[in-house]
Amino acid sequence: MPTTALHRSRRPGPGKGRNLSAAPEPKVPATPRTAYKVTGIRVLRSEWAKFWSLRSTWITLGVAVVLLILFGAIASYTYSPDAVATSGPPGPGSSDVDSDAVSLALTGVSFAQLAIGVLGVLLSAGEYSTGMIRSTLAAVPRRLPVLWSKAAVIGPIALVLTTVGALAAFQLGVPGLDGEKIALSLGDDGVLRALAGAGVYLGLVAVFGVALGVLIRSSAGAIAALVGVLLILPGLASLLPDSWYDTLSPYFPSNAGSAVYALHQSSDALTPGAGLAVFAGWVALTLAGAAFRLVRTDA
Amino acid sequence: MIEARELTKRYGDKTVVDTLSFTVKPGEVTGFLGPNGAGKSTTMRMIVGLDTPTKGSVTVGGRSYAKHAAPLHEIGTLLEAKSVHPGRSAFNHLMALAYTHGIPRRRVEEVIELAGLTSVAGKRVGAFSLGMGQRLGIASALLGDPAIVMLDEPVNGLDPEGVLWVRNLLRGLADEGRAVMLSSHLMSETALIADHLVIIGRGRLLADTTACDFTREAGGGGVKVATTEAMRLRPLLAGPDVTISSSSAEELLVTGRDAHEIGAIAAQHGVPLYELTPKAVSLEAAFMDLTRDAVEYQSAPAGTERKAA
Numbered sequence: 001m002p003t004t005a006l007h008r009s010r011r012p013g014p015g016k017g018r019n020l021s022a023a024p025e026p027k028v029p030a031t032p033r034t035a036y037k038v039t040g041i042r043v044l045r046s047e048w049a050k051f052w053s054l055r056s057t058w059i060t061l062g063v064a065v066v067l068l069i070l071f072g073a074i075a076s077y078t079y080s081p082d083a084v085a086t087s088g089p090p091g092p093g094s095s096d097v098d099s100d101a102v103s104l105a106l107t108g109v110s111f112a113q114l115a116i117g118v119l120g121v122l123l124s125a126g127e128y129s130t131g132m133i134r135s136t137l138a139a140v141p142r143r144l145p146v147l148w149s150k151a152a153v154i155g156p157i158a159l160v161l162t163t164v165g166a167l168a169a170f171q172l173g174v175p176g177l178d179g180e181k182i183a184l185s186l187g188d189d190g191v192l193r194a195l196a197g198a199g200v201y202l203g204l205v206a207v208f209g210v211a212l213g214v215l216i217r218s219s220a221g222a223i224a225a226l227v228g229v230l231l232i233l234p235g236l237a238s239l240l241p242d243s244w245y246d247t248l249s250p251y252f253p254s255n256a257g258s259a260v261y262a263l264h265q266s267s268d269a270l271t272p273g274a275g276l277a278v279f280a281g282w283v284a285l286t287l288a289g290a291a292f293r294l295v296r297t298d299a
Numbered sequence: 300m301i302e303a304r305e306l307t308k309r310y311g312d313k314t315v316v317d318t319l320s321f322t323v324k325p326g327e328v329t330g331f332l333g334p335n336g337a338g339k340s341t342t343m344r345m346i347v348g349l350d351t352p353t354k355g356s357v358t359v360g361g362r363s364y365a366k367h368a369a370p371l372h373e374i375g376t377l378l379e380a381k382s383v384h385p386g387r388s389a390f391n392h393l394m395a396l397a398y399t400h401g402i403p404r405r406r407v408e409e410v411i412e413l414a415g416l417t418s419v420a421g422k423r424v425g426a427f428s429l430g431m432g433q434r435l436g437i438a439s440a441l442l443g444d445p446a447i448v449m450l451d452e453p454v455n456g457l458d459p460e461g462v463l464w465v466r467n468l469l470r471g472l473a474d475e476g477r478a479v480m481l482s483s484h485l486m487s488e489t490a491l492i493a494d495h496l497v498i499i500g501r502g503r504l505l506a507d508t509t510a511c512d513f514t515r516e517a518g519g520g521g522v523k524v525a526t527t528e529a530m531r532l533r534p535l536l537a538g539p540d541v542t543i544s545s546s547s548a549e550e551l552l553v554t555g556r557d558a559h560e561i562g563a564i565a566a567q568h569g570v571p572l573y574e575l576t577p578k579a580v581s582l583e584a585a586f587m588d589l590t591r592d593a594v595e596y597q598s599a600p601a602g603t604e605r606k607a608a
Contacts, residue, residue, distance in 0.1 A: 042398055130385060131383065135439065141348045141367075299349040
């Protein structure tokens with residue numbers, strides 16, 4: 001019979017095996033049963049390894065950053081104050097106030113948020129659609145550390161990479177806006193804050209995707225929910241009576257989120273701090289729902 | 300050691316596992332048998348905490364699975380071969396599981412070699428054949444050097460060489476003192492490996508017996524006797540617990556006496572025999588008899604053979 005090449009580190013005795021003639025293995029009963037143990041840090045390490053060992057991670061992250069930089073740079077280079085002025089009816093207070101160097105540089109956020117959100121969904125719902133979740137939860141039967149670790153891995157990674165992407169988009173756009181009256185530099189008031197705000201927003205979107213994935217357990221369903229919440233909800237809400245809309249709309253996830261990375265606070269929007277708090281609240285709420293479902297329902 | 304006590308799982312008003320109690324002991328291979336849909340997989344999912352029992356409880360090494368500090372060291376499982384992300388390589392999959400427990404890379408390489416996956420360890424699992432997927436599942440079951448190994452249909456999709464490998468592997472694991480539990484819907488295959496049999500149908504326990512007893516009981520299919528003097532032999536064979544039937548003038552079917560006795564009696568009385576055949580009931584037939592009423596997906600009569608498949 002071939003040896004199984006397993007060496008038991010700590011099981012006492014060979015049990016009532018058939019190979020009674022085998023010499024008892026030398027065992028030190030005083031040593032702890034095993035060095036193997038599930039800890040929070042180890043689950044985090046595992047999720048980190050899972051994150052980077054998929055090709056789709058690299059592709060989706062790459063797409064997000066490229067979209068962010070590309071759209072930002074293109075918007076800055078193609079910007080023309082005349083085009084803005086002639087496109088609308090000429091009149092007093094025609095709103096090219098809305099365009100500033102930062103908002104142009106961050107044109108790509110609305111595309112990047114989809115890529116980043118999908119990445120979050122794939123990280124969690126992808127385990128359900130492939131069956132990997134059975135292996136994951138068998139290894140970590142307490143389950144919640146898995147959710148926290150996924151969020152803790154993807155959030156900071158998305159934050160750092162998209163902040164770098166936003167900075168790059170802005171810097172690449174600077175020559176394109178050279179001489180325009182809206183031109184700004186990194187050192188100007190609020191510019192760094194707004195660019196970092198985009199990174200923070202996208203980091204939270206990634207966590208939002210993870211939470212949706214665990215909540216809905218299907219990649220397609222979770223991606224649909226993501227698109228619905230971030231892109232379609234604001235449009236649908238405009239069907240509400242005006243007075244309701246004006247009161248509620250700043251608190252929609254996407255509107256609260258865009259306040260985080262706006263350079264100038266528009267009259268009907270939240271302050272960056274309040275926007276961050278509201279959007280983070282939405283993410284936390286979704287995460288709580290995901291945690292509840294993860295623990296309470298069969299995998 | 301796995302101990303299930305009155306384990307019950309209901310989905311809506313459908314009871315999939317019904318007050319099931321059994322024990323899987325160390326040092327033994329326990330075969331967990333039942334037709335498709337009998338509740339084997341659901342039971343195994345409850346053992347490792349993926350599903351919560353509606354009623355009853357199951358413990359692994361004396362505690363519920365989730366309470367262990369190092370679950371993979373208590374019990375290693377192969378639930379379905381495709382519990383793997385197809386985009387990850389076999390090595391990265393095992394490494395990701397190993398990280399959660401602080402299992403060293405050396406151990407990952409060890410189980411890869413043990414499962415015969417060394418040459419494909421860097422390949423994406425999505426490109427694996429069914430058999431390679433099974434080997435990866437078995438490798439991950441052994442990863443944590445567990446006291447209990449629980450495998451759901453481990454030989455599915457394996458070639459004959461792979462089946463033999465699994466058989467020897469499980470025997471070896473049990474001989475090392477581990478508890479081994481494997482599920483199957485194939486009686487004959489399981490009888491070759493298992494010491495103990497737990498047979499269920501429609502979620503209920505049908506038999507909890509040793510493989511030896513089951514085989515012995517299955518052997519009682521009677522003896523066919525052909526003789527020119529059937530009328531004279533019949534009363535000679537009669538006795539308590541002996542039943543004799545006859546399908547033609549020169550043939551008897553005797554149960555309650557073995558061929559040895561019948562031959563001796565016939566010789567003693569000078570009755571010439573020209574056939575004396577013990578009719579062994581196959582294990583598969585005995586299993587089908589046992590589970591006949593409990594088959595979830597009954598096929599048309601013509602397909603009786605496939606019931607257990």
